[in-house]
Amino acid sequence: DAPNEKWLTDVTEFKYYVGGNAHKVYLSAILDLYDRRIVAYKIGEHNDNPLVMSTFDEAVEREPEAHPLFHSDRGFQYTSKQFSGRLKRNRMKQSMSRVAHCIDNGPMEGFWGILKREMYYGKRFTSKMDLVKTIESYIRYYNTERFQRKLHLMTPAEYHASFYTAA
DSSP states (O other): OOTTSEEEEEEEEEEEEETTEEEEEEEEEEEETTTOOEEEEEEESSOSHHHHHHHHHHHHHHOTTOOOEEEEOOOTTTTSHHHHHHHHHTTOEEEEOOTTOGGGGHHHHHHHHHHHHHHTTTOOOOOHHHHHHHHHHHHHHHHHTOOBGGGTSBOHHHHHHHHHHHO
């Protein structure tokens, strides 16, 4: 196993409230299965193709030499010709969860659970800006400060770096 061999992706939603009205933002993220780091993410007001494509483009920009197996659920964004074309152009193979088997994308779902449990549940956000800043801050914390047992009590960033120093 090594960094950038298997990437997982998904989109999740968050609510914030303005004047008693609920509004949503969507977080699209790509997780590296080796070191559990969030390779790229984007936050938008719509769960749509542009959100997913821009997340993918950011990951490729950050890791231009990566050609991982790319796993997702069967969401409309990931089954689109536009997305499969992007994968092919970047020499990535597509893998998809079986229908109604979210466990197939377990580590990604696990990240959503950690993120929401540690920074979202039990809080009521009253502005989009506060919610977005909190999500961005948490992802930085998760990648660079949050130790993980599965990574021998290293952060995702430390575990990622240790692969290259050990090689």
